[in-house]
Amino acid sequence: MRAQLEVIKKGVHIVVATPGRLKDMLAKKMLNLNNCRYAVLDEADRLVDLGFEDDIKEVFDHFKAQRQTLLFSATMPAKIQNFARSALVKPVTVNVGRAGAANLDVIQEVEYVKQEAKTAYLLQCLQKTPPPVLIFCESKADVDDIHEYLLLKGVEAVAIHGGKDQExxxxxISSFKAGKKEVLVATDVASKGLDFPDIQHVINYDMPAEIENYVHRIGRTGRCGNTGIATTFINKNQSGTTLLDLKHLLQEAKQRIPPVLAELNGPMEDVDAITNTGGVKGCAFCGGLGHRILDCPKFEHQKSVQIASSRREDFGFGGYRGEF
Structure with missing residues (x-):
């Protein structure tokens, strides 16, 4: 913090910060926003998802004059819309394409691969394009296992996940960006906020549980007018809701639908039925096209979290939440 403070004391035009550090420096009066007129939130959906909503609102309270606030997000679930309504005055939504839709510059290939055959098939997929290639896994353990496997096979690979230290x-990231390493294996920590302009191929070793994360992941390729390929492995381990969302996303982007997805039928199969009574496509909560809000796993999860939170407060544990 001392090094950051020395830079700020000299005077700055722009501060790029995480909510926690910015809130801390404002609270300690090391920094003020008296002359600040713009607040920009990048990956706003992710910030709200991670529970930074109250921190951001606290930062907004430090503005002394009228401000213009811009929220950037690839997806627009209900949570971020509610935040925009509560934090902004008469918010205006600017859509570039449909929020939550896949980039049309990405060729999406979905393949059914048995769980035990995925690692071996991964090497074949790496032959589709020249490097750089980005591989996504759901768990830290899978990232480490695949990283080790690729190194044993002679592939120049690096890995990142939440369990690794900053160094x-x-x-x-730097060696991958510089082209010294050909493959980056990562969890969803690399699906948002990192810019790799020349990614040729994204491989989803695991299909994410939420369709929003799929959209973010494949958006790492096909950037700046370039085309890219996204290959996704699916099998019986994925939930029917997630696969139906994927099927409708592929239909919307006019991509090839594999037979295993084409056979799936759900309550949203009628094209006219994709629109809800409120005029919203698919799920009004998470933006998935293959289900409605009543079947949304993300909505169910949030409800259970809210119920658990209210129970803690009812039983007098609310004040100790930070210590558990």
């Missing part, structure tokens, strides 16, 4: 992460 390791910085090395992985």
């Amino acid at each position: 390791e992460r910085d090395y992985s």
Whole structure:
């Protein structure tokens, strides 16, 4: 913090910050926003998802004059819309394409691969395009296993996930960006907020549980007018809701639908039925096209979290939440 403070004391035009550090410096009066007129939130959906909503509102309270606020997000679930309505005055939504839709510059290939055959098939997929290639996994353990496997096979690979320290992460990202390493294996920590302009191929070793994360992941390729390929492995381990969302996303982007997805039928199969009574496509909560809000796993999860939170407060544990 001392090094950051020395820079700020000299005077700055723009501050790029995480909510926690900015809130801390404002509270300690190391920084003020008296002359600040713009607040920009990048990956706003992710910030709200991670529970930074109250921190951001606290930061907004430090503005002394009228401000213009801009929220950037690839997806527009209900949570971020509610935040925009509560934090902004008469918010205006600017859509570039449909929020939550896949980039049309990405060729999406979905393949059914048995769980035990995925690692071996991964090497074949790496032959589709020249490097750089980005591989996504759901768990840290899978990232480490695949990273080790690729190194044993002679592939120049690096890995990042939440369990690695900052120095390791910085090395992985910088060497991958510089072209010294051909493959980056990562969890969803690399699906948002990192810009790799020349990614040729994204491989989803695991199909994410939420369709929003799929959209973010494949958006790492096909950037700046370039085309890219996204290959996704699916099998019986995925939920029917997620696969139906994927099927409708492929239909919307006019991509080839594999037979295993084409056979799936759900309550949203009638094209006219994709629109809800409120005029919203698919799920009004998460933006998935293959289900409605009543079947939304993300909505169910949030309800259970809210119920658990209210129970804690009812039983007098609310004040100790930070200590558990």
